[in-house]
Amino acid sequence: MGHALCACSRGTVLIDNKRYLFIQKLGEGTLQNGLRKWILDPALLRGTLQDQEEAQREADMHRLFHHPNILHLVAYCLKEWGTKHEAWLLLPFYKKGTLWSEIERLKDKGNFLSEEQILWLLLGICRGLEAIHAKGYAHRDLKPTNILLGDEGQPVLMDLGSMNQARIHVEGSRQALTLQDWAAQRCTISYRAPELFTVQSHCVIDERTDVWSLGCVLYAMMFGEGPYDMVFQKGDSVALAVQNQLIIPQSSRHSSAMRQLLASMMMVDPQKRPHIPLLLSQLEALQPPTTGQHTTQI
Template identity: 60%
Template structure:
């Protein structure tokens, strides 16, 4: 890990002995900021994610995010170019240097379509969704779960290749809950780290003795598919109204009666968004169905699950 240095007079930073020039702010969240920077040596643009670490636990979480990036070398998962930890003004920060994808997130693309009263073609939905599934499969195959899959955490490259980002909520796929105290701890963690309108039903009311696994991602995946089809998440409006998302997710997802997409795509969506995680399909099943829909151009699907 290289030494980091802020050279304020020139608005530049050094990570792993390479200089980068600050260009502009891109985004900011509760505990992190994202800046656009340019490499002094290669002239390429990068996204610099600065995570504020308020305590040792915060530093540990940032280190985990770094390790998650390093764990994967997959075209549908955002890579890590470099990183460092440093102290600025008495505060600790983790700096993650990431590839910059100018097209932005899947959500920004969907918003533009909505503003134009347009929609996404079924073939485009399947193309993007397949890439999301490929990235998620890579995560699940290594025994991890993303835990915060949503359109804002999917970047799109120019050829519509999706790239999963924000690995800060990732953890081991299988969590065994033993007792009410552990159940409450998992529930509290989910409330902080898993976006409410994309959060799986089993994370709202965690049972005292249960297994939480990667099926939480499958539910979120269904929400992402719904959002691509309807240009808004299935529970976005519920949340915006101030109604109970926890209650809403206990019922089957409602597909609008005049949905413009094929019966095959609608069946896929209904098959993914099953309230009981034990009845939810795994990522391999979902990926196979997507491939089947692509090859049959939205034809009929089998309904048997793995």
């Protein structure tokens, strides 16, 4: 299975019978029960079967898709070092970083994404979500830091570990509380849909939680920060804030069509939000007639 590597050292590792050179750690995240997930390097599993199942599940979610707007899993394996386990997910590296890093880079210069760039990015994100929803899943943790920018600047959805069933039929208070607790652990608070803060005892949670999160992403692209980022940073209640209809700031940079698109995504009542196919048709109609990479590339 290859030999043990320190995360700070060079070396080789065998994944799916192919040998790769390990150069350096790029970043890490945390999954449930202390599972550490690394991008392009190993994740230490702290001994529980559930940790191993979580890592395997994320790999399985990646393998469902071969789509230009969803991050491709190159290889995966689970390694054993005595009593310890490491999950290796080999993923493509994109030099441009995340959508959030681009938003912050522009904001530091006093600039914002142009409307044409936003519409192009939004179209790619929607196409990725359409593929996820078509498989019967929802992303559940869509945010600018979970959207990479590919070599041509195209959006690429990543971090599929929070994906679960698109339509969840909640029948009873116990199931509602279980889903609510799950969302509190897995769905980033300032991008979490209102219906996931207080889950009703008898309801259907569907893929339009992603549409709400997409609206928050659109807001961040338009204004340089998420609509509830400051609420969270100030320590105020995001759960209360999302129950009120969002007030969209006035700006001459944005057309009325884009503002209407944002407003439709940010409806508190999920039944009033559009599904992704409708958003796609609206976005395609809004694309400039001669859109090309020379004008839209990030």
